[in-house]
Amino acid sequence: MKTIRIGNGAGFWGDHPDAPLRLAEQGDLNFLTLEYLAELTMSILAQQKSHDENAGYVTDFPEVVYRLAPWLSGPSPLKIVTNAGGMNPLRCAYTVGKLLASSGLGDISIAAVSGDDIFPSWNSLLADGETFPHLDTGESIANIQHLVVSANVYLGAAGIASALDLGADIVVTGRIADASLTVGPAMHAFDWSWSDWNRLAAATVAGHLIECGAQMTGGMFSDWNETLSLGDVGYPIAELSDDGSVVVTKPAASGGAVTVATVSEQLVYEIGDPEHYLTPDVDVDFSHVRLEQIGDDRVAVHDARGNPAPPTLKTSISYQDGYLGSGTIVITGPDAINKAQACAAAMQQKLNAAGVFPQRWNVEYLGAGDVLPGIVPRAVDPPEIVLRMTIHDKTRAVVDRSLRELVPLVTSGPPGVTGYVGGRAKARRVLSYWPSLIARDRVSPTVEVRTATEWCDGEDL
Amino acid sequence: MRLKEIAHARSGDKGNHANIGVIARDPSYYDFLCREVTEVRVAEYFAPLNPRSVKRFLLPGIHALNFMLYDILAGGACKSLRIDSQGKTLALALLEWEIPAAYDESALISP
Numbered sequence: 001m002k003t004i005r006i007g008n009g010a011g012f013w014g015d016h017p018d019a020p021l022r023l024a025e026q027g028d029l030n031f032l033t034l035e036y037l038a039e040l041t042m043s044i045l046a047q048q049k050s051h052d053e054n055a056g057y058v059t060d061f062p063e064v065v066y067r068l069a070p071w072l073s074g075p076s077p078l079k080i081v082t083n084a085g086g087m088n089p090l091r092c093a094y095t096v097g098k099l100l101a102s103s104g105l106g107d108i109s110i111a112a113v114s115g116d117d118i119f120p121s122w123n124s125l126l127a128d129g130e131t132f133p134h135l136d137t138g139e140s141i142a143n144i145q146h147l148v149v150s151a152n153v154y155l156g157a158a159g160i161a162s163a164l165d166l167g168a169d170i171v172v173t174g175r176i177a178d179a180s181l182t183v184g185p186a187m188h189a190f191d192w193s194w195s196d197w198n199r200l201a202a203a204t205v206a207g208h209l210i211e212c213g214a215q216m217t218g219g220m221f222s223d224w225n226e227t228l229s230l231g232d233v234g235y236p237i238a239e240l241s242d243d244g245s246v247v248v249t250k251p252a253a254s255g256g257a258v259t260v261a262t263v264s265e266q267l268v269y270e271i272g273d274p275e276h277y278l279t280p281d282v283d284v285d286f287s288h289v290r291l292e293q294i295g296d297d298r299v300a301v302h303d304a305r306g307n308p309a310p311p312t313l314k315t316s317i318s319y320q321d322g323y324l325g326s327g328t329i330v331i332t333g334p335d336a337i338n339k340a341q342a343c344a345a346a347m348q349q350k351l352n353a354a355g356v357f358p359q360r361w362n363v364e365y366l367g368a369g370d371v372l373p374g375i376v377p378r379a380v381d382p383p384e385i386v387l388r389m390t391i392h393d394k395t396r397a398v399v400d401r402s403l404r405e406l407v408p409l410v411t412s413g414p415p416g417v418t419g420y421v422g423g424r425a426k427a428r429r430v431l432s433y434w435p436s437l438i439a440r441d442r443v444s445p446t447v448e449v450r451t452a453t454e455w456c457d458g459e460d461l
Numbered sequence: 462m463r464l465k466e467i468a469h470a471r472s473g474d475k476g477n478h479a480n481i482g483v484i485a486r487d488p489s490y491y492d493f494l495c496r497e498v499t500e501v502r503v504a505e506y507f508a509p510l511n512p513r514s515v516k517r518f519l520l521p522g523i524h525a526l527n528f529m530l531y532d533i534l535a536g537g538a539c540k541s542l543r544i545d546s547q548g549k550t551l552a553l554a555l556l557e558w559e560i561p562a563a564y565d566e567s568a569l570i571s572p
Contacts, residue, residue, distance in 0.1 A: 039476065040538050136476070136531075220549075222469035222556065261469060261484070264523045268482020270473040274520045274527055288522040303522060324540055362535075362542035371545050374509025375554050390542040430540045433476050 004189045006182050006206070007237040010034040010082075011213030013041055013058055019213065020064050023235045024071045024078055026251035030189070033181040034064065034082035035211050042175055043318035043431035045086040046119075046150035056087030057172075062095050065170065069100065072108055072169055081160055081181050085172040087150065089114045090448065093172045097455025106453035111163030113173040115445035118315070118438070119151045125442070132317060135435040147319040149431060153438055154314045156280025158194070159445045160184025166449045175316060177279040182207030186240050199244040200282040201306030205289060206238035206246045208277070209266050209301070216248065216266040218256030229255030234297075246301040247294065258297040267291070278314070280440075283307040312437040321432035322359070323399045326390035327406045328366075330419030333383045339414040340365050340387045346413065347389065347405040358402050360392040386419070392430065399427035465556035468494060472552035477537040478529060479548030481555055485524035494526055495519070497560055503528050506558055507551070510535075 007027040009020030013036040024032055036058045049056030061084035071078040085092040093112035100108050118125060132141040132151075141148070152175035161184045163171045171184070186192070186203040194200075209216050216236040218228045234254025239247040250258050267289065271277060274286040285305040292300045331340045344363040351357070364370040367385040369378040391402040403425040409417050450458065464470075464483070467490045472481040483498060485491045504515040512533035517526055534548055535541045545551075 038538070039474075043539075136478075220471065222465070222471065222552065260523075264484045264525060265469065265471040265482065267523060268480070268484065268520065268525055268527055269471050270475055271480060271482070271527060272475065272518075272529055274518050286522075287518075287520050289520070290522045318539075321540060326542075360542060364544055366544060371543075371550055372510065372554050373543075375507065376557075388544060392536075392540055392542060432539050433537065435476060 001242050002190065003239050003241045004030045004185065005237055005239050006031040006033060006185055006210070007235060008033045008035060008210040008213060009235050010036055011211065011215060012036065012038050013060070015213050017060070019235050021067050023251065024068055026234070026253055027237050029078055029237065030076070031079050031081055031185040032068070033210070034061070034080065034084060035178050035181055036061070037083050037086060037175060039316065039433055040318070040431065042086060042152055042316060043150050043433070045088070046318065047429065047431070049087045050149065054091050057089065057092035058084035058086055061092065062099050065096050066099055066103065069103060069105055072105065077169060079164065079168070079185070080170045081185060082171070083173045083176050083181065085112060085114070085174045087117060087174065089172050089174045093448070094455045094458060096170060096172065097450070097452040100452035101456045106451060106456070108169045108452045109167050109449060110170045110172065110452060110455055111166065111168035111447055111449040113155070113159035113163055113171060113176070113445060113447050115159070115443060116152045116155045116175040118153055118443065122148065122151060130438065132315065132434070132436040132438070135437065141317070141434065141436070144319045144434070147321070149318055149320060151315060151317045153443050154280060154316065155443070155445050156180050156309070157183035157187055159447050161187035163447045163449055164188035166447070168449050177281070178211040179204045179207030179279055180281055182210065182238060183281050190242050195308070197282050197306030197308060198304070201284040201304040202244045202246050202301070203240055204277070204279055204282055204284050205286065205301055205304040206240055206248065209248050209263060210236040210238050212266065212269060214256060215269060216263060217250045217258055218262055221262050221265060223261065228257055231255060247298055248301060249298045258299055260291045260293050260299055263291050263299045278310050280309060280313050282309050311440060313440055313443060315436045315438045317434040317436060318431040319434060321430040322392060322394040323396045323427040324390070324392045324430045325399045325403050325425050325427040326388055327403045327425030328386050328388045328419070329406050329409060329417055331385055331387055332416035332418065333381060336382055336385045336416070337365055337368050339416060340385055343387060343409050343413050343417070344389070346409070350405055351402060354401070356398055356401050358391045358393045358398050361402065362390045364388045396427045403427070462560050463556065464498065464558045464560060468556065470552035470556050472548050472550070474534060474537060474547040477534050478531050479533050479551055481528045481530065481552050483526045483528065483555065488524045491521070491524040498526060500528070503555070506555065507533060
C-alpha cells in the first residue's frame with residue numbers, strides 16, 4: 001500500500017527559521033508544507049502590497065527555498081507546498097524562480113495558485129448584489145464597505161493537486177484552507193475521488209493536526225515539563241495511506257512528544273462545532289475521531305467522517321478601523337500595584353487636561369494577575385510589575401499623544417519607574433476582520449506552472 | 462478538586478471568539494466532565510471577561526468537550542486592548558477551576 005509522508009515546517013509567519021530545514025533533513029519526507037497565514041497576516045500583506053505592487057508575500061520564503069535546494073533534486077525530490085504567496089503568489093513564484101535560476105536550479109518547476117483575491121472585482125461583486133453578511137452577526141457590509149482593504153476567499157486543495165499533477169516541485173498559493181495544504185498532496189498522490197468524503201476527511205484531519213507546527217509535538221502542551229526537551233522539538237509529520245489511514249509522528253532524532261494527549265490537544269485547537277469542521281474540500285465530523293498510540297511518538301487517527309463540501313466558501317475581509325498602540329513601563333516595589341494605579345490615574349488626568357479622550361483604552365498590570373483580569377486572583381504585593389497601556393482611536397494623533405504619557409512617569413511619577421527602552425511607542429493602523437461567505441461559482445482559481453528559468457524570463461512580472 | 466486533576470486543555474482564537482477544548486485524562490472521567498463542566502459554569506467562571514455567550518460541543522471519540530466563548534477577546538487579534546488578544550491562556554486558567562463539591566467521587570475511580 002502506498003504511503004506518503006507530509007511534514008509541516010511552519011505554523012505561522014514568525015515560526016522557527018530553522019524548522020523547515022531540520023524537518024527536510026530528518027523527516028524522510030515526500031512533501032513539506034509551510035503554513036504562514038494567520039487570520040490577520042493577509043491584511044498586513046495587503047497593506048504592504050498597497051504601498052508596493054511587488055510586495056505582499058511572505059518574504060522569508062525564498063530564503064527558505066534556497067536553503068532547501070539540496071533536497072529539491074535527486075531520485076526522490078522533496079516537494080514544497082506553501083501559502084507563502086499571501087496577497088501576491090505570482091510575485092512570490094517569480095522571486096523564488098529568480099533565486100533558483102541564479103543558483104543553477106533553473107529546471108525546478110514552480111506553480112502559483114491564485115484566484116483567492118476577490119478584491120480586484122470588489123465593486124462589481126457589490127454591484128451584482130453581494131452583501132457579504134458578517135458570518136457571526138449577519139450584518140450587511142454596507143456600513144464599512146468603503147473602508148475595505150482586502151477580501152480573500154479560502155480556496156481548497158484542487159489548485160494544489162492540479163499544480164502537482166502538472167509536475168510542480170514547489171506550489172505557492174495565496175489564501176487557502178490550512179488543511180488543504182495537506183489534502184492537495186494526498187489528492188495528487190492517490191487515486192481518490194473528489195467525492196470520497198471519508199478519505200478527504202481523513203486527510204483534512206491530518207492537515208489540521210500538523211498545520212500549527214510544534215503544537216502537535218509537545219509545544220503548548222498542558223502537561224509540560226522539562227523532560228519534553230522542547231529545545232530541539234521535532235516538527236509534525238503525517239503519514240497518509242491510500243486506504244485513508246493516517247498516522248502522525250515526528251522525526252526520530254528530535255525533542256518533544258507525539259502522544260494521544262498532545263495530539264488530542266491539537267485536534268481541539270481553534271475548532272468550533274466539531275461535527276462540522278468546514279473546508280472547501282469537505283465537511284468533516286471530528287466528534288468520533290479516535291486516537292491510538294501505536295508506537296513511540298506514533299499516533300494513529302481513526303474514524304474521521306466526511307460529508308459533502310459546503311456550497312459556499314469562507315471569505316476573509318479586512319477593513320480600516322482606526323489606530324492602535326501600546327507601550328510599557330516597569331514599576332518596582334514596594335507597593336508596585338498602588339504606584340502603578342497612581343501612574344494610570346495621573347496619565348488619565350493629564351490627557352483630560354490636554355483635551356485628549358481616546359475612544360478605547362486599557363491599562364494592565366502584568367505580573368499582578370492581569371493577563372486574564374478577574375479570573376486569576378491578583379497578586380498581593382508583587383516585587384515588580386509591567387504597566388502596559390493600550391489605546392485605540394479613529395485618529396492616529398490621539399493614539400500617539402496618549403502613548404506620550406508613559407515616558408514622563410520616569411521622572412514625574414512615584415519612585416521605582418524604569419524600563420522604558422526601545423524608543424517611543426507608536427500607533428499602527430488597525431485592520432479589522434470581517435468573516436463572510438461567498439458562493440463557489442463566484443470564484444475561479446487559476447494555476448500557473450513554469451520552470452524557475454521561465455518565471456525569471458516572464459515579462460509580465 | 463481542580464479541573465486539571467482530571468482533564469487537560471487547549472485554547473485559541475477565531476476572530477473575536479475563543480475556544481477551549483477540555484480533554485478527559487481517562488475515558489472513565491468523560492461522563493463526569495459532561496455532567497459537571499457545563500456551559501453555565503464555564504460562563505460564570507469567565508464572566509469577568511464578558512463573553513456574549515458560551516456554547517458546549519462534545520467529542521466523545523477523544524473524550525473531550527469543546528467550549529466556544531463568543532466575543533470574549535475584546536476585539537480579537539486585530540484590536541484587542543488585552544495582552545492575551547488570542548485567548549492562548551484561557552485553557553490553563555480553566556484548568557485551575559475548583560469543581561464545586563457536590564460530585565460523586567466514586568465516579569472518578571480509574572479502571
